[in-house]
Amino acid sequence: xxxxxxxxxxxxxxxxxxxxxxxxxxxxxxxxxxxxxxxxxxxxxxxxxxxxxxxxxxxxxxxxxxxxxxxxxxxxxxxxxxxxxxxxxxxxxxxxxxxxxxxxxxxxxxxxxxxxxxxxxxxxxxxxxxxxxxxxxxxxxxxxxxxxxxxxxxxxxxxxxxxxxxxxxxxxxxxxxxxxxxxxxxxxxxxxxxxxxxxxxxxxxxxxxxxxxxxxxxxxxxxxxxxxxxx
Numbered sequence: 001x002x003x004x005x006x007x008x009x010x011x012x013x014x015x016x017x018x019x020x021x022x023x024x025x026x027x028x029x030x031x032x033x034x035x036x037x038x039x040x041x042x043x044x045x046x047x048x049x050x051x052x053x054x055x056x057x058x059x060x061x062x063x064x065x066x067x068x069x070x071x072x073x074x075x076x077x078x079x080x081x082x083x084x085x086x087x088x089x090x091x092x093x094x095x096x097x098x099x100x101x102x103x104x105x106x107x108x109x110x111x112x113x114x115x116x117x118x119x120x121x122x123x124x125x126x127x128x129x130x131x132x133x134x135x136x137x138x139x140x141x142x143x144x145x146x147x148x149x150x151x152x153x154x155x156x157x158x159x160x161x162x163x164x165x166x167x168x169x170x171x172x173x174x175x176x177x178x179x180x181x182x183x184x185x186x187x188x189x190x191x192x193x194x195x196x197x198x199x200x201x202x203x204x205x206x207x208x209x210x211x212x213x214x215x216x217x218x219x220x221x222x223x224x225x226x227x228x229x230x231x
Contacts, residue, residue: 002018002055003017004060006038006060006062007185008070009063009074010117013029016186027044038073038077058090058189060089061078062093063075063205064206065095065140096134096188097180102178103132110130111151111155112128113128113156114128115161122143123161127149157176
């Protein structure tokens, strides 16, 4: 299985080439340069692994939620590449990816709250169980409202919006800075493909601000074992 993974939903442009369960090439660039860097990274993969590149099985990509510019650039490149190579695109929710990364190291079996920077006063957030199964929808929320999303004290908070958290959350919960990892994107895509799970279309997820309340929290908990296809 050959998977080309592309991650542009955070403050980075990253490409990973994954073959038979192993990372054979990895390129990462921090910053907002975007499209020009991604083209160079893809050309590097193609030049160094021409036979493998021509026989890619899947192209994996994060689809957000994330700030608009980087996400749009990455998905446009993936859509063009998928069309040119006639290969399927495997879309993965960025919040799900970060939760899955944390779940691989979650030895204490805690719930996982993912918080990602939106470049706005609000942050992207979603609550998962210890296996990275979604317990709430994705939301764009003010940091001070996050306590109404958390369902138990034993919760890990992970993501790249840690510095925006309400000070009481940092004091009361285990907090870990984390960004979307392109190599883990490739591994998660392989895991989902092997387990015949569904993927998301290569369409960006954009969210509007949401009012989080106790009533909505109760609704999520009642329905937390009804899987939704978009997760």
